[in-house]
Amino acid sequence: xxxxxTRERRVLWQDPIIAIRAATERRLSGLELLRAMQTGELxxxxxxxxxxxxxxxIEEGRVVFGxxxxxxxxxxxxxxxxxxxxxxxxxxAGCAVTSLLPFGITxxxxxxxxxxxxxxxxxxxxxxxxxxxxxLGRRSALSQAQLLTADGKLAAHATSTLMVFPPEEIHGGRRxxx
Numbered sequence: 001x002x003x004x005x006t007r008e009r010r011v012l013w014q015d016p017i018i019a020i021r022a023a024t025e026r027r028l029s030g031l032e033l034l035r036a037m038q039t040g041e042l043x044x045x046x047x048x049x050x051x052x053x054x055x056x057x058i059e060e061g062r063v064v065f066g067x068x069x070x071x072x073x074x075x076x077x078x079x080x081x082x083x084x085x086x087x088x089x090x091x092x093a094g095c096a097v098t099s100l101l102p103f104g105i106t107x108x109x110x111x112x113x114x115x116x117x118x119x120x121x122x123x124x125x126x127x128x129x130x131x132x133x134x135x136l137g138r139r140s141a142l143s144q145a146q147l148l149t150a151d152g153k154l155a156a157h158a159t160s161t162l163m164v165f166p167p168e169e170i171h172g173g174r175r176x177x178x
Contacts, residue, residue: 009072011050014043023103030098030105034058053088055095061133063095071122080120085147085156088129089114092145093160096131104167107141111161118155125150139164 019042023033036042038055048054051073056064067073067088075081090112097107120127131145141164147156 007071013046013049016043016045018043019045027103029103030101031058031060034063034095034099047087048091051084051087053091056128058095058099061096061100061136063092063099063131065092065095065129065131067127067129069120069122069124069127074122078121080122080124082114082116085116085120086112086114086158088127089131089145089147089156089158090160092129092131093143093158094131094162096133096143096145097136097141097162097164100133100136101164105164107162107164109160110140110163112158113160114156114158116156118149118153120149120155127155134159137164 019033019037022028022036022042026032028036033042034055035058037044038058044053044055052067052070054066056066058064065088067084069080073080073084090109093112094107094109101107127150128148129145130148131143133141133143135142141162143160143162145158145160146154147158149155
């Protein structure tokens with residue numbers, strides 16, 4: 001490897017507990033938490049900073065994230081790594097569900113199924129990931145996410161099954177104050 005081929009990338013993030021504490025103290029719903037992250041009022045999760053995900057729009061049951069494909073997202077074949085696309089689709093599908101959850105309730109992915117449709121290269125125009133909720137129950141949810149190219153072509157599609165956690169399961173069997 002020659003020095004000219006070496007690249008460097010610096011990633012800055014904030015302590016993720018800041019957002020968790022603020023959401024608890026301010027009794028934010030999932031939608032309010034996501035909106036606070038979108039406006040920069042609260043920090044995004046470190047993984048969003050690491051991979052370059054940004055929230056473009058949020059409404060109840062629907063979120064859109066963006067990603068500008070960069071060289072550091074590439075796999076050895078010179079295209080966007082499937083794991084990066086999977087992380088973006090997982091985030092988008094999960095946040096769509098989060099946007100419907102009241103204060104104190106959260107969710108986590110149980111299953112993620114992805115179909116990859118087309119390759120994306122570094123320098124491609126910005127991608128959009130659109131997540132929508134298909135079903136929200138008391139204990140589980142089903143959502144989907146589509147990864148779209150700038151011209152609206154489908155690059156990947158995912159469906160996600162998520163477990164919905166009431167407060168007593170989040171805080172180790174203890175009910176949170178309030």
